[in-house]
Structures are given as structure tokens and as C-alpha cells.
Amino acid sequence: MIEFQNVTKQFPDGTFAVKDFSLVLPSHKVTVFVGSSGAGKTTLLRMINRMVNPTSGKVLIDGEDVAGLNPVALRRKIGYVLQATGLLPHRKIADNIASVPRLNGVPKSKAREEALILLDTVGLDRSLADRYPDQLSGGQQQRVGVARALASDPNILLMDEPFGAVDPIVRLELQDELNRLQDEISKTMVFVTHNIDEAFAIADQVVILRAGGEIAQVGSPAEILANSADDFVETFIGADKGKRTLHLQRREEDGVTLIVDAEGRPAGILGEDK
Numbered sequence: 001m002i003e004f005q006n007v008t009k010q011f012p013d014g015t016f017a018v019k020d021f022s023l024v025l026p027s028h029k030v031t032v033f034v035g036s037s038g039a040g041k042t043t044l045l046r047m048i049n050r051m052v053n054p055t056s057g058k059v060l061i062d063g064e065d066v067a068g069l070n071p072v073a074l075r076r077k078i079g080y081v082l083q084a085t086g087l088l089p090h091r092k093i094a095d096n097i098a099s100v101p102r103l104n105g106v107p108k109s110k111a112r113e114e115a116l117i118l119l120d121t122v123g124l125d126r127s128l129a130d131r132y133p134d135q136l137s138g139g140q141q142q143r144v145g146v147a148r149a150l151a152s153d154p155n156i157l158l159m160d161e162p163f164g165a166v167d168p169i170v171r172l173e174l175q176d177e178l179n180r181l182q183d184e185i186s187k188t189m190v191f192v193t194h195n196i197d198e199a200f201a202i203a204d205q206v207v208i209l210r211a212g213g214e215i216a217q218v219g220s221p222a223e224i225l226a227n228s229a230d231d232f233v234e235t236f237i238g239a240d241k242g243k244r245t246l247h248l249q250r251r252e253e254d255g256v257t258l259i260v261d262a263e264g265r266p267a268g269i270l271g272e273d274k
Contacts, residue, residue, distance in 0.1 A: 001027045002048060002156070002188065007057035009043050009213075017043040018213030021057070025205070027155075030182060030189040032203035034196055035236075040213030041192040045158050048190060049078045061156070076100055079149030079157040079187075083164045085141045087133040093119075093144055094129040100152045111151075118147040121184070123177055139170040143177070150185070159191045163198070175201045196237050200225075208233055 002025040009017040018040040025031040033041040046052040047059050050071040059066045087096050097118055098111035116126050122143040133141055142162055149157055163171045179202055193199055199206050200221040208216040217229035228234045249258045259268040
């Protein structure tokens with residue numbers, strides 16, 4: 001379990017990135033921080049692995065204050081996936097994945113064997129192991145980034161806008177892949193995005209943030225859709241424009257039943273129960 005206790009981050013110019021933030025992030029669940037630029041999403045994420053230290057307050061992992069932990073040792077125990085992947089361009093894919101285990105003293109042959117297994121885990125062919133990052137597509141590179149983050153078998157996985165640089169089709173595929181992966185490995189995941197649809201697609205707990213890290217609403221996607229806290233949340237999720245209010249509309253010309261929003265824009269079709 002990760003817990004923020006009255007956490008504040010103030011910069012030297014007096015600006016608050018986060019102010020008096022308190023929240024519990026449940027174990028083995030996906031918590032998504034979502035909000036516009038300046039909402040403090042990445043600042044909160046980086047406090048967990050001490051890439052950012054709070055001005056005041058505490059961040060606890062399983063009851064232990066991270067401020068008392070060695071930051072390098074802490075980061076080696078927490079998986080971290082970036083939008084830019086951060087893969088080392090001069091190292092082969094298997095070596096990129098094995099980098100943290102090797103730093104932790106795992107023998108080279110064992111680290112490579114585990115890297116190959118992780119390629120299986122993230123849905124990549126083992127033939128990619130001896131390629132270099134620039135020989136992979138953007139979606140493949142992101143999968144490698146996830147594999148590398150999992151290489152030390154962390155309990156916590158931090159993901160900072162990991163799918164923001166890929167095209168919309170690949171982004172949806174990666175979201176589906178992440179859901180499949182979480183069903184298998186059940187990590188405590190903290191995910192940052194500015195995209196509310198992405199948040200709803202992958203989260204157990206969604207945290208909608210206003211500027212300065214103020215919590216607008218916390219809940220499951222279903223809870224937020226059913227009971228938006230205020231006008232800000234309704235606007236942020238698109239409920240104020242009817243985007244989230246759907247109904248059925250039957251096409252006379254072919255008998256197909258469409259799902260449309262409040263303004264009649266198609267959102268899908270009604271399928272048969274399987």
C-alpha cells in the first residue's frame with residue numbers, strides 16, 4: 001500500500017506543485033492520476049521513488065516513510081516506465097531488460113534468461129532480443145520498457161504517460177495489453193495520464209486532479225461516471241456535453257442498432273450477448 005500523508009511540494013519561487021495532498025493507493029490495484037498540465041500528476045508519482053522529495057508531509061510504502069530509505073536502492077525495487085522509454089540505444093533489447101538485475105548482482109546468463117521470459121510476458125517475440133531499440137516500432141519499444149520495469153520483480157510499477165507518444169491505434173492496443181498483464185501479475189500500479197478515456201480504460205481507482213494537486217474526485221470509473229462530484233469533473237470527463245450519456249438508435253435502412261451520444265454522434269454498435 002502507498003499512502004500520501006499531507007504532502008506538499010513548493011518550489012523556490014513559491015509555486016505549489018502539490019499542496020496538503022493525502023490519499024491511500026491500494027495494493028495490487030491500478031491507480032491513475034489524471035488531470036491537465038500543472039495538476040501535479042508527475043510530481044506525485046516521482047515522490048514515490050524519491051525522484052522528487054516533498055517539502056513537507058510523508059509518503060509511505062507499506063507503512064515505511066520513503067524519506068528514510070536510500071533513494072538508489074528504493075528505485076531499484078520500483079519499476080518505472082517513461083513516455084520516452086529511456087532504452088539505451090547502444091544496448092540490445094535483452095541487455096536493456098536485464099540492466100537492473102545485472103546492477104543487483106544477477107549473473108549475466110540468468111539475467112538474459114529472465115529477460116527472454118519477460119519478452120513472452122509482454123507479448124513480444126524472443127527473436128527481438130538481439131535487436132537494438134531503433135529497430136523496433138514505438139509500440140514494441142514501450143513493451144520493452146514495461147519488461148525492463150518488471151525485471152527486478154517489483155511490487156510497485158510507476159508509469160508516467162507511457163503511451164503518450166504512440167499513435168491512437170497502438171495506444172489502445174497497449175492499454176489492452178496492460179490490462180491483460182495486470183490480470184496476470186497483480187502489481188500495485190500508479191499511472192499518470194492527461195487522457196480521461198485512458199484512465200477509465202485501465203484504472204481501478206481514478207484520481208482527478210485540479211491545478212496544484214487538489215483532488216477533485218476519487219473513485220472507480222463507474223462511480224465517477226454515475227456520480228460526478230461537481231461541474232469541474234463533469235466538464236473534465238465530458239459529461240456536460242453529453243459525451244457520456246448514451247442511448248440506442250436503430251438505423252431503418254439496415255436494421256443496425258447504433259449507440260449514440262446525446263448529440264447523436266455514433267459511439268458504437270449494439271452486439272449480441274456471447
